Amino acid sequence: xxxxxxxxxxxxxxxxxxxxxxxxxxxxxxxxxxxxxxxxxxxxxxxxxxxxxxxxxxxxxxxxxxxxxxxxxxxxxxxxxxxxxxxxxxxxxxxxxxxxxxxxxxxxxxxxxxxxxxxxxxxxxxxxxxxxxxxxxxxxxxxxxxxxxxxxxxxxxxxxxxxxxxxxxxxxxxxxxxxxxxxxxxxxxxxxxxxxxxxxxxxxxxxxxxxxxxxxxxxxxxxxxxxxxxxxxxxxxxxxxxxxxxxxxxxxxxxxxxxxxxxxxxxxxxxxxxxxxxxxxxxxxxxxxxxxxxxxxxxxxxxxxx
Amino acid sequence: xxxxxxxxxxxxxxxxxxxxxxxxxxxxxxxxxxxxxxxxxxxxxxxxxxxxxxxxxxxxxxxxxxxxxxxxxxxxxxxxxxxxxxxxxxxxxxxxxxxxxxxxxxxxxxxxxxxxxxxxxxxxxxxxxxxxxxxxxxxxxxxxxxxxxxxxxxxxxxxxxxxxxxxxxxxxxxxxxxxxxxxxxxxxxxxxxxxxxxxxxxxxxxxxxxxxxxxxxxxxxxxxxxxxxxxxxxxxxxxxxxxxxxxxxxxxxxxxxxxxxxxxxxxxxxxxxxxxxxxx
Numbered sequence: 001x002x003x004x005x006x007x008x009x010x011x012x013x014x015x016x017x018x019x020x021x022x023x024x025x026x027x028x029x030x031x032x033x034x035x036x037x038x039x040x041x042x043x044x045x046x047x048x049x050x051x052x053x054x055x056x057x058x059x060x061x062x063x064x065x066x067x068x069x070x071x072x073x074x075x076x077x078x079x080x081x082x083x084x085x086x087x088x089x090x091x092x093x094x095x096x097x098x099x100x101x102x103x104x105x106x107x108x109x110x111x112x113x114x115x116x117x118x119x120x121x122x123x124x125x126x127x128x129x130x131x132x133x134x135x136x137x138x139x140x141x142x143x144x145x146x147x148x149x150x151x152x153x154x155x156x157x158x159x160x161x162x163x164x165x166x167x168x169x170x171x172x173x174x175x176x177x178x179x180x181x182x183x184x185x186x187x188x189x190x191x192x193x194x195x196x197x198x199x200x201x202x203x204x205x206x207x208x209x210x211x212x213x214x215x216x217x218x219x220x221x222x223x224x225x226x227x228x229x230x231x232x233x234x235x236x237x238x239x240x241x242x243x244x245x246x247x248x249x250x251x252x253x254x255x256x257x258x259x260x261x262x263x264x265x266x267x268x269x270x271x272x273x274x275x276x277x278x279x280x281x282x283x284x285x286x287x288x289x290x291x292x293x294x295x296x297x298x299x300x301x302x303x304x305x306x
Numbered sequence: 307x308x309x310x311x312x313x314x315x316x317x318x319x320x321x322x323x324x325x326x327x328x329x330x331x332x333x334x335x336x337x338x339x340x341x342x343x344x345x346x347x348x349x350x351x352x353x354x355x356x357x358x359x360x361x362x363x364x365x366x367x368x369x370x371x372x373x374x375x376x377x378x379x380x381x382x383x384x385x386x387x388x389x390x391x392x393x394x395x396x397x398x399x400x401x402x403x404x405x406x407x408x409x410x411x412x413x414x415x416x417x418x419x420x421x422x423x424x425x426x427x428x429x430x431x432x433x434x435x436x437x438x439x440x441x442x443x444x445x446x447x448x449x450x451x452x453x454x455x456x457x458x459x460x461x462x463x464x465x466x467x468x469x470x471x472x473x474x475x476x477x478x479x480x481x482x483x484x485x486x487x488x489x490x491x492x493x494x495x496x497x498x499x500x501x502x503x504x505x506x507x508x509x510x511x512x513x514x515x516x517x518x519x520x521x522x523x524x525x526x527x528x529x530x531x532x533x534x535x536x537x538x539x540x541x542x543x544x545x546x547x548x549x550x551x552x553x554x555x556x557x558x559x560x561x562x563x564x565x566x567x568x569x570x571x572x573x574x575x576x577x578x579x580x581x582x583x584x585x586x
Contacts, residue, residue, distance in 0.1 A: 025403035036456030043433035129535040145352040241426040244519035
């Protein structure tokens, strides 16, 4: 009570003068976010209700972009490609990330050498710009006997695998490269989560005779659930927004077999100059982004309350 | 209690896993380095040699002389440097206000900031491109850096706010009693005590801006302004037909500075990512 009196007295002395209102401190941030986010989001929604072309300034308002989008078979194909890419990437990034985090944690407890090296190797993949990752994997996937992956596969007696020229293989190839890129993030997040687990609970489970698998599934995973969920949402949003790596690796091809949603928006606008169509697709992506953020906030709120 | 045999078995198993992880994550990078040191003949050799026999370092000289890789690196460096500076200048006061003031609409503001974090860069770049094209601001670093700053602002502000929250308010009060203004509290007390957090957020901003692709790709169309991320794409389209070993050399040059920094700073990076994660 004493401190609260002191605080109110102090905040009274602070109410006069510039800098004692939060507004000036928040002006630069607000201006930048209004200009770079709010204005473009408003504009893209506006464009999505027009028949605008990227090259001309004249346009009229219509809902034809959405009507066309939802009736084109290409749109659903693109959504399916995106969903496969996102689901597989997210699942395996989290799976491998968790596995590596467990291995590093266990290794540190046993004082093994090389834990830092493993961590750094995984993190390095995350530090490389997406375009370079695309180039690296494009080189790995070379479809001749001198291509390294095809050479290695030849030992198992398989002929040249058309990693990038077969539509199904290309989607697999893009997803694999993305798993390589993104595992580090999940690894670090889940590793941090494992460090926060109360040691006595794990010990108690051990004394009670729970096997390693039981401890993992029945004790560790439930306690990690909030951080797993947060991790899941962050990387899902990130993967939905992926653009650079796919562009460098396949350019969305062959055909449109690896054209994920962000790339599709870019191609409609900058290749086909169809601003209305691209903007309508962008609104779909925006809806996905906002929807996932709401789920994220729910999770955060629950976590804060607990 | 684990007996010795079991322990040994566990250790061997973990080392085998470490080996697999290392091969999976390092092999692609090592292979590209290997290719970058091969001659054209070696490139098409079957079976491919894992270690180049000729050690053709002249590939690197060729790339340095015949492409703009160094220029791209310089551009990236300039963009990242100014992005870090202006992002900190904007995020620190905002984080301070959110952490220290009680005002209406604070949670709404935090949610809005988080929302912007989730929006795809492709979505915002398109209207900005049209606007900048109209105003003659394509290839303008000032507006480009403002957009970069905006992209890193949400997580920087959240992160710093979380860090400021851990500093007890009594410290501020003591300073007020001593006659400090708000601004002095921030610069003389909070910033020095939060230096580790500010370093972490600086690293995260730098990594994100270095890898940023969509924004410069759309808002720049003059090659001499390209940062590395876009420049390498350009290298790919021009060199691909000529040959892979040069593209490999160019890729290695373009990522080398970050990889070296990353290996040196990896402890801090893990710390930065971790503290961000635990605070949510």
